[in-house]
Amino acid sequence: MALVAFRSKWFWYSMLCVVCWGGWTILAKLGSNDISAEASQFLFAWGMLPVALVLLAGRRFRMEKNRKGIFYSVANGVLSAIGGWALFAAYRTGGNTAVITVVTAMYPLFAVVLAMLVLHERLTKLHVIGLVFAAAAFVMFSF
Amino acid sequence: MHMPPWFWFSMIVLVTWGVVGLLQKLSTNEISAESALIWLVVGFFVIAPVFYPGKVLFASPVRSLAYILASGALNAVGAWALLAAMKSGGKASLVVPLTALYPLVVVLTAPLILRESITLLQTGGVVCALAAVVLLST
Numbered sequence: 001m002a003l004v005a006f007r008s009k010w011f012w013y014s015m016l017c018v019v020c021w022g023g024w025t026i027l028a029k030l031g032s033n034d035i036s037a038e039a040s041q042f043l044f045a046w047g048m049l050p051v052a053l054v055l056l057a058g059r060r061f062r063m064e065k066n067r068k069g070i071f072y073s074v075a076n077g078v079l080s081a082i083g084g085w086a087l088f089a090a091y092r093t094g095g096n097t098a099v100i101t102v103v104t105a106m107y108p109l110f111a112v113v114l115a116m117l118v119l120h121e122r123l124t125k126l127h128v129i130g131l132v133f134a135a136a137a138f139v140m141f142s143f
Numbered sequence: 144m145h146m147p148p149w150f151w152f153s154m155i156v157l158v159t160w161g162v163v164g165l166l167q168k169l170s171t172n173e174i175s176a177e178s179a180l181i182w183l184v185v186g187f188f189v190i191a192p193v194f195y196p197g198k199v200l201f202a203s204p205v206r207s208l209a210y211i212l213a214s215g216a217l218n219a220v221g222a223w224a225l226l227a228a229m230k231s232g233g234k235a236s237l238v239v240p241l242t243a244l245y246p247l248v249v250v251l252t253a254p255l256i257l258r259e260s261i262t263l264l265q266t267g268g269v270v271c272a273l274a275a276v277v278l279l280s281t
Binding site (some may be wrong): 006008009010011013016017018019020021022023024025026027028029030031032033034035036039040041042043044045046047048049050051052053054055056058059062063066068070071072073074075076078079080081082083084085086087089090093094095097098099103104105106107108109110111112113114115116118119121123124126127129130131132133134136137138139140141143 | 156163200225278
């Protein structure tokens, strides 16, 4: 049954994301030894810029004018950055690092609930079992 | 009931990043993954001035600056891939948890790159993550 997804583009794009974000985490860790969290967050946007410019050039500098799409995407960037800042802020409060990491690592499950409520997405029993394994992995990776 | 500050900051993370998962799908319902990524970067720049650390930034070691800039670039490629996954028909409820398993890559490569050892619990996490990948992809 899994072979169906392995033939799907969305699965391989997701795996590319996993590899890139794994590399992102390692590089961020290497860089954060000498740079503050706020400075990292500031530089982060500049690091993203070349990729956005390459994609823009690939589109021959023609942008879609769908206002809803633009609003969702800009909000996506703003909220991602606020979430990143809040994570650093949570660590700085002196709270238990492991607890903070585990609690915040549960954001995908919140996203799943929202997707089911707002987008009316439905999951199979196997997907739900997969989510349980994923949640267990998030917790185990945190220690 | 009094809640400590870390709790509220953690709730901000949960809510903002959870909502981000929803916005990623909503945006790719309207525009291409490439446009969604470009506007996402615009969103990052909208809030970036808040984090500007001042002149101290220019005194940072060049190598560290390069690492952080490269990490931003890799994050952008990853975000584009995630948006492309959603644009290709992937459900937000599957793509978001699947891509959130990226610590799997970190745990597997950290011993080589960061000279960090893997704990028994993290090894269990690798097994759970691999099981989750198979189950979520069905």
